[in-house]
Amino acid sequence: MRFDHVWKLFEGNAVVSDLDLKIREGEFLVLVGPSGCGKTTSLRMLAGLERPSHGRIWMGDKDVTDLPTGQRDVSMVFQSYALYPNMSVKKNLAFGPKVRKEPKKDLDRRINEVADLLGIRQLLNRSPSALSGGQRQRVALGRALIREPQVFLMDEPLSNLDAALRVQMRAELIRLHNRLENTTTVYVTHDQVEALTMGDRVAVLKDGVLLQVDSANDLYEYPESVFVGEFIGSPKMNVQPGSLNTSGGVANIECLGVRTTLSPEITGRIEATPSGGSVLVGIRPHDLHLAGESGPESERVQGLIDIVEHTGTEVFATIDVGDAKVIARLPRTPLPVRGQKVELAFNADRVLLFDVESRKSLLRRDSEREKVSIR
Numbered sequence: 001m002r003f004d005h006v007w008k009l010f011e012g013n014a015v016v017s018d019l020d021l022k023i024r025e026g027e028f029l030v031l032v033g034p035s036g037c038g039k040t041t042s043l044r045m046l047a048g049l050e051r052p053s054h055g056r057i058w059m060g061d062k063d064v065t066d067l068p069t070g071q072r073d074v075s076m077v078f079q080s081y082a083l084y085p086n087m088s089v090k091k092n093l094a095f096g097p098k099v100r101k102e103p104k105k106d107l108d109r110r111i112n113e114v115a116d117l118l119g120i121r122q123l124l125n126r127s128p129s130a131l132s133g134g135q136r137q138r139v140a141l142g143r144a145l146i147r148e149p150q151v152f153l154m155d156e157p158l159s160n161l162d163a164a165l166r167v168q169m170r171a172e173l174i175r176l177h178n179r180l181e182n183t184t185t186v187y188v189t190h191d192q193v194e195a196l197t198m199g200d201r202v203a204v205l206k207d208g209v210l211l212q213v214d215s216a217n218d219l220y221e222y223p224e225s226v227f228v229g230e231f232i233g234s235p236k237m238n239v240q241p242g243s244l245n246t247s248g249g250v251a252n253i254e255c256l257g258v259r260t261t262l263s264p265e266i267t268g269r270i271e272a273t274p275s276g277g278s279v280l281v282g283i284r285p286h287d288l289h290l291a292g293e294s295g296p297e298s299e300r301v302q303g304l305i306d307i308v309e310h311t312g313t314e315v316f317a318t319i320d321v322g323d324a325k326v327i328a329r330l331p332r333t334p335l336p337v338r339g340q341k342v343e344l345a346f347n348a349d350r351v352l353l354f355d356v357e358s359r360k361s362l363l364r365r366d367s368e369r370e371k372v373s374i375r
């Protein structure tokens, strides 16, 4: 399946700009980005509910741009999953096939199969009003599944569920996708955690523009822009102005008042040093920490804790360093407190470097690391 240089304009405004994206057969691809960035519109173009203003949509080697929804082998699950309130779960599942005048012969068998797959067999005779949110969502999925489509399109299907159920359904959807061999899933969400945990690959959209498509691991390790670096990862990556000085194969940076030499590994990945040396330095909260007892004075900086946040397993603190506010991961014991003075240092082999103007990465990918990346 492929978006082939697809544009969508509404009243002259491009809400999807030159989207060129190949979706691999059988993969679970997540489209992620902030609200309004064009995710739903893109998905609707795949579904045939919206026509591209320019460009083509391909499914396999077939140009489906002009095919109506009904003639595409796709099934879509929406954020709001209106079930027919006066019909039992079973009738809700049977509704689509009946409308499409599919043979009745094996409908019962298919309903039972889908119900088993989703664990809702015991609910078939209930009415939707007697179901929990998660059960309703499963029925909505079942209605899409019963078509046995080649392609599953899901538009924020979990956003109406509470947090615990969302986590459970996330895992279930992946299991389902894995069980339905050869089914391709395109899943839309604005939630980066959902994107990272679910996607074989994740496509990041911003203002209708595709910024990067990669595995979750590579998006985190190799963000090609400040936007992707900040969007992926929680808490958000710190971005601070700094200066980079490379000479004789050694790279020194200065950032947050810390002067340090970059590791040979990162130094070897620097694509270009901007003239004047000004850069944006990305430091993940996980890579900003309390300075140890040893180490040179120049590699540490004083800060004052402003806010302490517990995530359950980790403690993050917002810390004032001069005029900058940064987030660092701190040890759980002794528990850091507001107003406490701390000395910080960062991992010189984990920084990200971006161009000040273009906000694009200045680092090449490391081919060795890429080979051992998890996915």
Ligand SMILES: Nc1ncnc2c1ncn2[C@@H]1O[C@H](COP(=O)(O)OP(=O)(O)O)[C@@H](O)[C@H]1O
Binding pocket: 010, 011, 015, 033, 034, 035, 036, 037, 038, 039, 040, 041, 042
């Ligand atoms: N039918 C429409 N007419 C005019 N503008 C639209 C229409 N559908 C979507 N838009 C606009 O297109 C942009 C992208 O919308 P959408 O694809 O729904 O974003 P997302 O799903 O990422 O939140 C938004 O600014 C939205 O207001």
Ligand SMILES: [Mg+2]
Binding pocket: 039, 040, 041
């Ligand atoms: Mg949307």
